[in-house]
Amino acid sequence: MIKLSRPMTGEVSLHMGAPPEKVWALVSDVTRIGEFSPETFEARWTRGSTGPEVGASFKGHVRRNGVGPTYWSPCQVTKCVPDEVFEFAVGTDEVTVNNWGYRLEPSGTGTTVTEYFRIEPKPYMRLYWTLLGPLRGRTNEQGMRTTLERMKAVLES
Numbered sequence: 001m002i003k004l005s006r007p008m009t010g011e012v013s014l015h016m017g018a019p020p021e022k023v024w025a026l027v028s029d030v031t032r033i034g035e036f037s038p039e040t041f042e043a044r045w046t047r048g049s050t051g052p053e054v055g056a057s058f059k060g061h062v063r064r065n066g067v068g069p070t071y072w073s074p075c076q077v078t079k080c081v082p083d084e085v086f087e088f089a090v091g092t093d094e095v096t097v098n099n100w101g102y103r104l105e106p107s108g109t110g111t112t113v114t115e116y117f118r119i120e121p122k123p124y125m126r127l128y129w130t131l132l133g134p135l136r137g138r139t140n141e142q143g144m145r146t147t148l149e150r151m152k153a154v155l156e157s
Helices: 020-027 030-035 123-155
Strands: 009-016 040-046 057-063 070-081 085-091 096-107 110-119
Touching: 009 123, 020 096, 020 110, 020 123, 030 040, 030 057, 030 123, 040 070, 110 123
Parallel strands: none
Antiparallel strands: 009 110, 040 057, 057 070, 070 085, 085 096, 096 110
16 A cells, blocks of 8 residues: 555635625636636536536646646536535546535635645555655645636636
8 A cells, every 4th residue: 555645635725805606606617717727728518518517527628737738638517516615526437536626615705715626545546646746736736826816816806
């Protein structure tokens, strides 16, 4: 068994001066992710899905680390509670590689938004995370921070 030196998860939170319903409309509209993410430059609903609901499918067009390689990632919505949480699994129907999501919490006159990821604890993902986890974890954290700051700018403009 591979022993992990750090957890295979991460999250970044940011307060936004917008109510949860406005934040929800933004984070659950996957077709807008290209405006915010430094890695995923476009996404579209697939398999007949047209919006956020548990089981809905979409694919994200990713430019790894913002420079390449470029590929499409199939995704499926796994948690969908309006104004509270939007989460999706990345991978095929048979194999989930990781999970990404947003938690929304009303806070004062706005919303605290937490973007998070969770790597699936499969043996090959444990090996990947043991070897590349520190680097990938920093990249993910920077990307989440950038994504949330760009969303905040749109919501507060």
